[in-house]
Amino acid sequence: MINCQEIIVKIIKAKFEKPRDNLTQKQIQDLRDNEEELYFYCEEQKILPIVYILLDKYGIFNKITHLGKKKYLINKVNHFQKLSDLKVLYNSLGNLPHVTIKGVGFALIAFKDFGMRSSSDMDFIVDKAKLKEFKRILTNLGYTQGKYNIKTRVIKSFSREECLFYELNTHQAAPFVKLNEKGIPIYIDLNFKLTWAENQLEDIILDDFIQDSADLTINELQLKMLPLEKMLLQICLHHYREFNSIYLIYKGNSINLQRFCDIYFFIMNNYNKIRWDYFINISKKYNLGYFVYYVFYYTNFIFESKKLKLIISKLELEDFANRRSLNMFGLSEIERKKWSVDFSTRLNTTDQKKLIFDSLSSPDIKKIKTLENLGI
Amino acid sequence: MEEKYLKKVIMTFLFKELSHSGELNETVSLIELGLDSIKVIQLVVYLETELNITFDDEDLLLANFKTIELIIKTTAKTLAKTTGESPEGVISK
Numbered sequence: 001m002i003n004c005q006e007i008i009v010k011i012i013k014a015k016f017e018k019p020r021d022n023l024t025q026k027q028i029q030d031l032r033d034n035e036e037e038l039y040f041y042c043e044e045q046k047i048l049p050i051v052y053i054l055l056d057k058y059g060i061f062n063k064i065t066h067l068g069k070k071k072y073l074i075n076k077v078n079h080f081q082k083l084s085d086l087k088v089l090y091n092s093l094g095n096l097p098h099v100t101i102k103g104v105g106f107a108l109i110a111f112k113d114f115g116m117r118s119s120s121d122m123d124f125i126v127d128k129a130k131l132k133e134f135k136r137i138l139t140n141l142g143y144t145q146g147k148y149n150i151k152t153r154v155i156k157s158f159s160r161e162e163c164l165f166y167e168l169n170t171h172q173a174a175p176f177v178k179l180n181e182k183g184i185p186i187y188i189d190l191n192f193k194l195t196w197a198e199n200q201l202e203d204i205i206l207d208d209f210i211q212d213s214a215d216l217t218i219n220e221l222q223l224k225m226l227p228l229e230k231m232l233l234q235i236c237l238h239h240y241r242e243f244n245s246i247y248l249i250y251k252g253n254s255i256n257l258q259r260f261c262d263i264y265f266f267i268m269n270n271y272n273k274i275r276w277d278y279f280i281n282i283s284k285k286y287n288l289g290y291f292v293y294y295v296f297y298y299t300n301f302i303f304e305s306k307k308l309k310l311i312i313s314k315l316e317l318e319d320f321a322n323r324r325s326l327n328m329f330g331l332s333e334i335e336r337k338k339w340s341v342d343f344s345t346r347l348n349t350t351d352q353k354k355l356i357f358d359s360l361s362s363p364d365i366k367k368i369k370t371l372e373n374l375g376i
Numbered sequence: 377m378e379e380k381y382l383k384k385v386i387m388t389f390l391f392k393e394l395s396h397s398g399e400l401n402e403t404v405s406l407i408e409l410g411l412d413s414i415k416v417i418q419l420v421v422y423l424e425t426e427l428n429i430t431f432d433d434e435d436l437l438l439a440n441f442k443t444i445e446l447i448i449k450t451t452a453k454t455l456a457k458t459t460g461e462s463p464e465g466v467i468s469k
Contacts (some may be wrong), residue, residue: 050439121450128433129434131433132432132433132434135433160421160424161417161421162419164417164420164436165414165417167415167436168416168420168436168437169413169438173433192433200439207451257460333446356388370414
């Protein structure tokens, strides 16, 4: 038995934190002897390509090297394909205000290598007032609001009720999809909220939020991205939702190391470029400080980083901390509940659904079933 | 369109779905009377079918459907976009 989380954190920290604390010969041998266990842990936590890259300097492993490399290369190919698919759409968007979030741009900025992170949909932030125009462009390019069935290879359009469900109950419009020239489905998500449907307090005008977007050129394509501080804020909010949504936890282990790696790598790779005072100011301006604090707190709980601690102490000075809520989950007051186990247990379990199941109320189950039926 | 008619269309839905009998104050919170997010979807589809309109994305907020007064206002705005009139002029007293 090895402590997989401890070893992985050590390997990752050795890349960024001083002193560069590399693995000892004995630890490397332990890893080789218990590689199967480490491999399954990496798969469960969705960090196989990261561990593959970082373990490379210690020589060749079996599954981690071969399957990790495979995943790493698939991520690269997928991202290049997405860039190619995006080109056509970008040419049609003209001056329509929008930014691209997550996906290929985020992977490159956070990890400096977009093989280390996978992505599925292509996500945009667009003000709700501009949705109609964005939808018109997507429809003209052959996209449909619907779902691709892998078995029948047919796209089934959403009903008006399904589209309305997305618009009224989530942070995004019903997803758009079309098949590219290779027959691969391209999914586009239009996000019109920075937080989530349960957060009725959000009153952020997205046109204002995205007005200082910056261009990032990848493979001859100029992607409109948020500045680093807003990018970090957006990914913190996205991951806070994943860590706290009863539906996402129920659906399948949404609290995982990959999401904490997103935050840690992003901060470590961009620490000196991020205007931290600006980051804190916008968190305060949009009343999002607590969500940021939550994500930073647990990222530091895992990685114990001096740089993270420094930022956390600044967040605490701004009164962003709410320690009582750190052990709660649920996105709205009515859904909020206390975890029955500590953070390490929920991070490392293979069945987070089991950990919350007994505490769910009838309305919680009803909501989960509705979302499940929609396949969100 | 007469406000009386629009109110009747809205009330028909609310009486059926909220199992509420008697007068409904225009400013009372329908959420407290049981209008949840799923019923709002049914209400939107019902109004779109009955009035032959399509609500714009920017108007599709739960907050726009939480009282009868707000439903009338949102529907009037949508009707006005369809007919080219002003939201104030599209509904006659």
